[in-house]
Amino acid sequence: MKKILKSLFFDVEYSGYVLGLISLFSIIGAFIIYFYPDGYNLISSKPLFEWMYFNQRFDTFWLYLITLLFGYTAITGLICLAKDVFNLRFFQAVFHLTFLLVLLAHLITAMYGFRITEVILPQSRPETIITPPPFKHLKIFFRDAQYQQNAYGIFTDIRADIIYLDENREKEAVLSINNPLKISDFHVVLKDIGNYLAAVNIKIYDGKNEEMLSLEVGKTFVKDKYSIDFLAHDSQFSQIKVSYYENGNKEILFLTSGSKLRLSDKTYTVKGFFPVVVPAIIVDVTYDPSLMLIFYASTLFTVVLSVDLLRRFVRFFSRRNLNPQVTS
Amino acid sequence: MEKAPLVFAVCFLLYSIFIRPHKAASIIAMLSIGVLLGYRAFIYKHFPVIGLFETLNFFGFAILVIGFFINAKKPLEEMLKNVFVLILIGFSLFAQSSASPFLPDSLKTVLFPIHVAFSFISYAFFTLAFINVISQGDAKTAMELNYFGFAVFTIGLWAGGIWAFKAWGAYFLFSIKEIFSFVIWIYYAGLIHVRFFKKKDAVIYYGTIIGFIIVIFTYIGIGLFMKNTHSL
Numbered sequence A: 001m002k003k004i005l006k007s008l009f010f011d012v013e014y015s016g017y018v019l020g021l022i023s024l025f026s027i028i029g030a031f032i033i034y035f036y037p038d039g040y041n042l043i044s045s046k047p048l049f050e051w052m053y054f055n056q057r058f059d060t061f062w063l064y065l066i067t068l069l070f071g072y073t074a075i076t077g078l079i080c081l082a083k084d085v086f087n088l089r090f091f092q093a094v095f096h097l098t099f100l101l102v103l104l105a106h107l108i109t110a111m112y113g114f115r116i117t118e119v120i121l122p123q124s125r126p127e128t129i130i131t132p133p134p135f136k137h138l139k140i141f142f143r144d145a146q147y148q149q150n151a152y153g154i155f156t157d158i159r160a161d162i163i164y165l166d167e168n169r170e171k172e173a174v175l176s177i178n179n180p181l182k183i184s185d186f187h188v189v190l191k192d193i194g195n196y197l198a199a200v201n202i203k204i205y206d207g208k209n210e211e212m213l214s215l216e217v218g219k220t221f222v223k224d225k226y227s228i229d230f231l232a233h234d235s236q237f238s239q240i241k242v243s244y245y246e247n248g249n250k251e252i253l254f255l256t257s258g259s260k261l262r263l264s265d266k267t268y269t270v271k272g273f274f275p276v277v278v279p280a281i282i283v284d285v286t287y288d289p290s291l292m293l294i295f296y297a298s299t300l301f302t303v304v305l306s307v308d309l310l311r312r313f314v315r316f317f318s319r320r321n322l323n324p325q326v327t328s
Numbered sequence B: 001m002e003k004a005p006l007v008f009a010v011c012f013l014l015y016s017i018f019i020r021p022h023k024a025a026s027i028i029a030m031l032s033i034g035v036l037l038g039y040r041a042f043i044y045k046h047f048p049v050i051g052l053f054e055t056l057n058f059f060g061f062a063i064l065v066i067g068f069f070i071n072a073k074k075p076l077e078e079m080l081k082n083v084f085v086l087i088l089i090g091f092s093l094f095a096q097s098s099a100s101p102f103l104p105d106s107l108k109t110v111l112f113p114i115h116v117a118f119s120f121i122s123y124a125f126f127t128l129a130f131i132n133v134i135s136q137g138d139a140k141t142a143m144e145l146n147y148f149g150f151a152v153f154t155i156g157l158w159a160g161g162i163w164a165f166k167a168w169g170a171y172f173l174f175s176i177k178e179i180f181s182f183v184i185w186i187y188y189a190g191l192i193h194v195r196f197f198k199k200k201d202a203v204i205y206y207g208t209i210i211g212f213i214i215v216i217f218t219y220i221g222i223g224l225f226m227k228n229t230h231s232l
Helices: A002-010 A012-035 A048-054 A058-086 A090-112 A291-322 B004-019 B023-044 B051-070 B075-093 B111-136 B139-168 B176-191 B200-225
Strands: A114-120 A138-149 A155-166 A169-176 A181-183 A186-205 A210-216 A221-223 A226-233 A239-246 A249-256 A260-263 A266-287
Touching (some): A002 A012, A002 A058, A012 A058, A012 B176, A048 A058, A048 A090, A058 A090, A090 A291, A114 A186, A138 A186, A155 A181, A155 A186, A186 A226, A210 A221, A210 A266, A291 B139, B004 B023, B004 B075, B051 B075, B051 B111, B051 B200, B075 B111, B111 B139, B111 B200, B139 B176, B176 B200
Antiparallel strands (some): A138 A155, A155 A169, A181 A186, A186 A210, A186 A266, A221 A226, A226 A239, A260 A266
């Protein structure tokens, strides 16, 4: 038993095969995510371990196995690091140390880190304040956006002026692509800009006069004794779906041009729909307490690996070209 | 017209494969592809690694350049290298070559060309290791090439991670392409430990072949045949 344990943790051969096993389970996981994406939609919105706790399904087995195997590689990595230090092997010691630091950073991220995607509509609407549950003190107001749209339909030079509340103090900032904004412990990243449906204006006719009924998306329209919620529309706006409340009765209505619409005690004819589309920004709000650790550890790993690469490539090149058997 | 240098390259590669294997043919093919890539970089004002057409050519170009420096030891190795590049270039002749002169904002960063170029250079190393293994079974050379590929891939992955965080808010997004990139890294990290194994030659031999299959699947398989948010 002692011999098995010793070879399990001290023999590099086992570590090599375990890394191969991690690859295998990752491939399985990649295909599971690809063919079953709905089950993994919110994987980043919670710390990974919390997500795993609340999603104990058979198809998540690979995450548990990879976590377990990384635990094993952490132990063997630590043993290898000790051996490297003892034998004064600089490059290997740095590789194992930084690998362990990256593993530690990922452990912290898996315990506490998460990321939420938000669509923020312009400031004129009260919904522009984002307060997702974990971000109680983070409020962002989207004030204005500048962008160009080229002939290919691509939005370029996107900039969004925002106001955010940082511990109850109002601050201004400009978000742009590839330029995350750090607000206290969070990073806010502007991902894209897009056109979003803000409201639908419905032209209605009572036989004498025409009126415009404006239904804002996500907001209840209230008048007299009734209220209307906009629910959905088809892509061509030839039909919209609303829910109509009056005297405690709820009714789902599908309206098309020419439909009869009874509002309170009056009947109208729907003459047409006019969607109101506004630009909105898509931001990611990220919390990752180990971000700097990952960055510095991976940078050190990459730099030392690059130096080692150069050193070994020069040696390899010299050896390889000493006796070239060029094909001719 | 834009594909003319590629036709030129294909002719020299065919000559090298079927008529007379000669290093000069590979060099001319390499220069032809280089001219095309340089031309596109000049015209479209971006590093030519966007889309299937450019990446196929960059991949082929990287194989020829690295192949030139590491110097094939056997005619079969030289020929297989040229066959592989011929497949890539031939494939690219049928790919759409037109490109938008406007880049999305997220691609306007120095991290993008670093990420993509280093990834394809590493693929070239892995491919040459594979060719080396099947042509002469030289485990030591294959091991070195795998190590170079791993180191270069790490640089690409590092740049990609930072770029992904800046552009999308996370360095890892659980997409199939990213998981496979992680697989390549961890797989080759395991493979470079094989030099400490007792029976290492067989493991290097089969390990290199499996690694190459993973690399090609990550590039072509996922990039072309599977829906994902990550580009090629």
